[in-house]
Amino acid sequence: MNENPKGWRGSADLWLDAAYQLLVTSGVEAVKILPLAKAVRMSRPSFYWHFEDREALLDALIARWDAKNTGNLVAQTRQHAVSIAEALFNLFDCWLDEDLFDAKLDFAIRNWAQSAPNLKTKLEIADQTRVKAITDMFVRHGFNPFQSDIRASAIYYTQVGYIAMMVEEPKSKRIERMPAYIETFTGNSPTESEIARFKARHLGSSN
Known part of the structure; x- marks a missing residue:
């Protein structure tokens, strides 16, 4: 799959929804930034526009x-x-x-x-x-x-x-x-x- 349009970083909910899918299907160890970036078809740096780090994402899931x-x-x-x-x-x-x-x-x-x-x-x-x-x-x-x-x-x-x-x-x-x-x-x-x-x-x- 191609990445989403250049300059578009998605939303916090988009990343959170993708993290949710990984959590419920594969467990918390699977919730990592690179697989998430692939799932939402965006670059890894785009993640940091919405979350400080992986721990912040996990806190949002909780x-x-x-x-x-x-x-x-x-x-x-x-x-x-x-x-x-x-x-x-x-x-x-x-x-x-x-x-x-x-x-x-x-x-x-x-x-x-x-x-x-x-x-x-x-x-x-x-x-x-x-x-x-x-x-x-x-x-x-x-x-x-x-x-x-x-x-x-x-x-x-x-x-x-x-x-x-x-x-x-x-x-x-x-x-x-x-x-x-x-x-x-x-x-x-x-x-x-x-x-x-x-x-x-x-x-x-x-x-």
């Missing part, structure tokens, strides 16, 4: 992960819901919509953290933040703090297990199972209308 996965998860737990079932369906949107929660990125970050103590600390804080957000959601719906923490932990670490084991499950099958998950995690069954609204936003109104 910031993107934290804002997207942790930020969106917390926001979903705070969505309006008239019942705990509806609240959990809002949370479960994260497991079905990559625009809300990127499981591939979470998996890559967890792998990276095994050899990066500072990132491991950030990951532990992110996990705690996510569990607390789910716990607070249960408390708002009338569960006592202890039960809320237990239920939140069960829900969250079930999803972490899905990510860590790279579970491949058809979207339609997972959606069909989610009402039963809600009954298991809360002791309450979602109503037919709650189930219908959830399915409509993920499968379409015809399903």
Whole structure:
């Protein structure tokens, strides 16, 4: 491939998107400036218009992960819901919509953290933040703090297990199972209308 037009240095997001692709497909060791320059079809010096060095790029990747996965998860737990079932369906949107929660990125970050103590600390804080957000959601719906923490932990670490084991499950099958998950995690069954609204936003109104 030819390089992009002379004088055009792209954008920080262009380089960051390319770095993301290398991270989720090949791991952090593959995220290097020369392969990135080839991927975006620009010269290596163009990289330095946007990032001071490779470490700055890696920091930007971590910031993107934290804002997207942790930020969106917390926001979903705070969505309006008239019942705990509806609240959990809002949370479960994260497991079905990559625009809300990127499981591939979470998996890559967890792998990276095994050899990066500072990132491991950030990951532990992110996990705690996510569990607390789910716990607070249960408390708002009338569960006592202890039960809320237990239920939140069960829900969250079930999803972490899905990510860590790279579970491949058809979207339609997972959606069909989610009402039963809600009954298991809360002791309450979602109503037919709650189930219908959830399915409509993920499968379409015809399903």
